[in-house]
Amino acid sequence: MGIVVALWAAILGALAVAKYRKEAEAERTRIRDMRVVYELQLSREIAARRRHEMTVESRIRRELESESQADTAEQVAALRHELASMRGHIEYAISNTADPRRELTAKPHGDVRELVVSDNAVTDADPGRTEQQHDQDVVDAEFETEYQPSAHAKTR
Structure with missing residues (x-):
């Protein structure tokens, strides 16, 4: 009788072990599936966060x-x-200059917009030049704006 009871205990033990193994394997599969789902959700959230950051940055x-x-x-x-x-x-200042030998100079250490007319005769560097040649040089000098092309540009 002790042998029969031991055999029944062994059979019941084997059935319990098989049952627990199946439950353990099912639990491992469920944990693995949950981990995969978690990783997918995490990657989606990371991608959404990157898209949001790029949108804000742009x-x-x-x-x-x-x-x-x-x-x-x-x-x-x-x-x-x-x-x-x-x-x-x-x-x-140029239009108010009566003497063509007068020159415009900036005040030393002053504002560039403040111009002073000086009576220095600088044009005497070439004594062979006549007053008429000097006057012609002054007439040839043109001041133009970006909206008013010079006469030289029109004739070229």
Whole structure:
């Protein structure tokens, strides 16, 4: 009778071991599947985060570029205005110069827009030149703007 009970215990033990093995294998498969699902979700979230970062980065770059272009346009406009003002001062000073030997010079350490008419006769470097030749050189000198092409450019 002890042998029969031992055999039944062995059979029941073998059935329990087989059952627990199947449950353990099912649990390992479930854990592996959950890990795969987790990794897929994580990769999707990483990809979505990268897309979001790229979108934000491109938007910020566009905003910075438009601000930079606006600043540059303002600076160019200010420079054009200053250049036109300086050109006007020079043209005014040249038109008010009665003696062609008088020259325009900038004040030392002063503002470039402040011009002073000087009575220095610098044109006497070539004593063989006549006053008429000097006057012709002054007439040939032209001051042009980007909107008013020179007479030399028209005839060339």
